[in-house]
Amino acid sequence: MKVLKFGGTSVGSAERMKAVASLINNDEPKIVVLSAMSGTTNALVQIAETLYQNKNEEANALIDALHDKYKQVVEELYTSAEKKKQANELLTEHFDHVRAFTQDLFTIHEERAVLAQGELLSTALFQFFLEEQQINSVLLPALNFMKIDEDEEPDTAYIAKHLKEELEKFPNTKLFITQGYICRNAFGEIDNLKRGGSDYSASLIGAAADVEEIQIWTDIDGMHNNDPRIVKDTYPIAELSFDEAAELAYFGAKILHPSSVTPAKQKNIPVKLLNTMQPEAKGTTISAESTGGTIKAVAAKDGITAIKIKSGRMLLAYGFLRSVFEVFERYKTPIDMITTSEVAVSLTIDNARHLEEIVAELKEFGQVEVDQEQTIICVVGDFIEERSGSGLKIFQSLKDISVRMISYGGSKNNISLLINTKDKVEALTKLNEGIFDRNTNNA
Numbered sequence: 358m359k360v361l362k363f364g365g366t367s368v369g370s371a372e373r374m375k376a377v378a379s380l381i382n383n384d385e386p387k388i389v390v391l392s393a394m395s396g397t398t399n400a401l402v403q404i405a406e407t408l409y410q411n412k413n414e415e416a417n418a419l420i421d422a423l424h425d426k427y428k429q430v431v432e433e434l435y436t437s438a439e440k441k442k443q444a445n446e447l448l449t450e451h452f453d454h455v456r457a458f459t460q461d462l463f464t465i466h467e468e469r470a471v472l473a474q475g476e477l478l479s480t481a482l483f484q485f486f487l488e489e490q491q492i493n494s495v496l497l498p499a500l501n502f503m504k505i506d507e508d509e510e511p512d513t514a515y516i517a518k519h520l521k522e523e524l525e526k527f528p529n530t531k532l533f534i535t536q537g538y539i540c541r542n543a544f545g546e547i548d549n550l551k552r553g554g555s556d557y558s559a560s561l562i563g564a565a566a567d568v569e570e571i572q573i574w575t576d577i578d579g580m581h582n583n584d585p586r587i588v589k590d591t592y593p594i595a596e597l598s599f600d601e602a603a604e605l606a607y608f609g610a611k612i613l614h615p616s617s618v619t620p621a622k623q624k625n626i627p628v629k630l631l632n633t634m635q636p637e638a639k640g641t642t643i644s645a646e647s648t649g650g651t652i653k654a655v656a657a658k659d660g661i662t663a664i665k666i667k668s669g670r671m672l673l674a675y676g677f678l679r680s681v682f683e684v685f686e687r688y689k690t691p692i693d694m695i696t697t698s699e700v701a702v703s704l705t706i707d708n709a710r711h712l713e714e715i716v717a718e719l720k721e722f723g724q725v726e727v728d729q730e731q732t733i734i735c736v737v738g739d740f741i742e743e744r745s746g747s748g749l750k751i752f753q754s755l756k757d758i759s760v761r762m763i764s765y766g767g768s769k770n771n772i773s774l775l776i777n778t779k780d781k782v783e784a785l786t787k788l789n790e791g792i793f794d795r796n797t798n799n800a
């Protein structure tokens with residue numbers, strides 16, 4: 358059994374859905390995980406924001422516009438009048454459900470129900486298409502097995518048990534379709550795995566069903582060595598280790614959801630990143646093995662806040678760092694980077710929701726400085742043997758850019774640098790020119 362996840366762009370139009378159907382139409386047993394059609398989740402987020410503000414007329418106009426877009430998809434996707442009618446009835450049901458929220462109090466619970474509509478629609482429309490094409494498949498409702506706990510972490514035991522039960526209901530079926538992104542929370546309510554979470558769904562499903570391979574089908578031919586949205590002349594990487602891929606995903610490579618590597622790594626299931634527009638391309642294979650040159654890729658994570666605590670008196674005392682970390686723990690705020698000197702400790706966070714409270718508490722330890730609009734540049738590779746002077750190449754490339762923090766040694770896979778966000782494009786471009794050995798890594 359394999360898991361194949363198709364992202365928003367891969368199911369973004371009737372034409373794309375038809376291409377996905379032909380890609381999966383073979384005898385291999387598989388679970389197909391679909392995202393919402395591209396643009397849908399953003400549109401639903403906008404509808405939810407409008408509903409929060411009680412702008413009901415505006416919300417209705419947005420809902421109508423999205424509904425119209427889907428009517429067009431139905432027109433293009435199906436050939437028979439019967440399927441078009443069935444699909445249009447389904448659209449009415451879903452969009453009326455969203456419209457109903459204009460009449461009522463709008464809270465986070467309603468918001469989550471609104472956000473779930475994208476995946477519910479894409480999978481239902483796709484299943485209808487397979488039926489029309491007489492391709493035998495079963496639609497598995499993710500809300501019957503995908504669950505997060507009180508800490509918003511996946512309940513892997515629950516997922517494995519309930520997914521197995523769902524699959525066992527259909528012993529003769531080889532093709533299952535299900536929703537990415539959506540789940541139930543500890544209270545049984547509809548929830549989600551955060552933006553981009555369908556990759557995470559695919560990986561959790563793959564681990565739960567102990568599949569032989571997880572494929573993430575998207576609109577690019579694998580993980581590139583640099584952000585292709587920012588830098589020209591990037592190339593796909595043939596192979597990455599789980600740890601390298603996890604670092605890149607966490608530090609901004611949008612092609613993968615940050616948490617999606619962990620479940621696959623735990624079960625040692627290879628993950629392939631493949632391109633729906635170019636299915637024959639080799640893509641990237643993520644596995645326990647790591648081969649290729651020393652420096653593999655670079656990614657950038659924006660929205661970082663740097664906090665420096667200066668305290669000559671206390672820094673070297675044992676227990677000091679623990680007290681600092683406890684402040685962040687109290688506010689459930691993870692720390693990304695940390696560096697220390699004799700008189701100060703600098704660290705970064707990407708969730709500044711409790712910044713004010715955190716800073717107020719840290720001031721008890723010393724002088725606190727805060728810098729926002731920072732970016733972490735993360736260079737990933739196998740740095741265990743400093744054979745090729747990777748550090749030198751990195752610093753030479755960045756010689757004209759002011760680097761605020763440097764972190765190396767936490768893992769053998771990552772050198773992280775903190776820079777001002779305004780310097781990001783220049784930093785990524787210079788690194789692209791200065792640090793890669795194209796012949797070794799290119800897919």
Ligand SMILES: Nc1ncnc2c1ncn2[C@@H]1O[C@H](COP(=O)(O)OP(=O)(O)O)[C@@H](O)[C@H]1O
Nearest residue numbers: 364365366575576577580581583584610611612
């Ligand atoms: N290092 C990278 N390698 C490949 N793609 C990347 C990288 N960094 C950012 N991306 C972007 O990620 C996009 C694919 O992710 P996403 O938009 O989430 O796809 P999907 O809609 O299939 O889920 C690509 O189109 C590309 O612009």
Ligand SMILES: N[C@@H](CC(=O)OP(=O)(O)O)C(=O)O
Nearest residue numbers: 364365392398552553554555
């Ligand atoms: N539809 C959700 C989940 C998702 O993963 O989408 P995509 O696979 O298109 O990144 C989102 O837009 O966040």
